[in-house]
Amino acid sequence: MTQLAVFAADVVAIGLLTFALYFPRHRRRDLVVSFIGVNVGVLAVAGVLATTTIGAGVGLGLFGVLSIIRLRSTELEQHEVAYYFSALALGLLAGLSTAAPWITLSLMAMILVVMFVGDHPRMLPRYRHQVVVLDRAIPDEAQLVAHLEQMLGGRVHRVVVQKLDLVNETTTVEVRYEIGRRVSTATPQELTEAFAR
Structure with missing residues (x-):
């Protein structure tokens, strides 16, 4: 499986995270744009960093700084922070993927499953x-x-x-x-x- 296929899997994953999990449950349109934008931006930068001599640690540090700035710019609830970091993680996994593609895809699927279960309306509903x-x-x-x-x-x-x-x-x-x-x-x-x- 090529890197392009992993990128395509990321697009599918962020689509599921945003349009199948987050938006039907919480209906906050501004964060839909945020999740997709952050994911695709992280994917693009991580994909470039993976092919250059700049270390992955520098890239992860940059994303950490950006995420702190983003999280301080508006008030997010805790479940929205979880979605935000899931979007970041999906982009990083796809962009910096050096492991076997099935490992990357499994980790991406694990993030989606955890968010599906953890934010499900039947989880501790009372x-x-x-x-x-x-x-x-x-x-x-x-x-x-x-x-x-x-x-x-x-x-x-x-x-x-x-x-x-x-x-x-x-x-x-x-x-x-x-x-x-x-x-x-x-x-x-x-x-x-x-x-x-």
């Missing part, structure tokens, strides 16, 4: 994470957890108070919870002890 602004100040953590569980209809696993405004009577919290699970009937003291562990 778990949620959000920032909640409450219209009252609740300084007691056990009362805060009990209030959030009643309001969200689920079991709170972790709560971090980001802002407690006693003047305007608001509480801003980051909460991780599980919906559809029976809300705890523990006393405030038992909840406090559980969170202290």
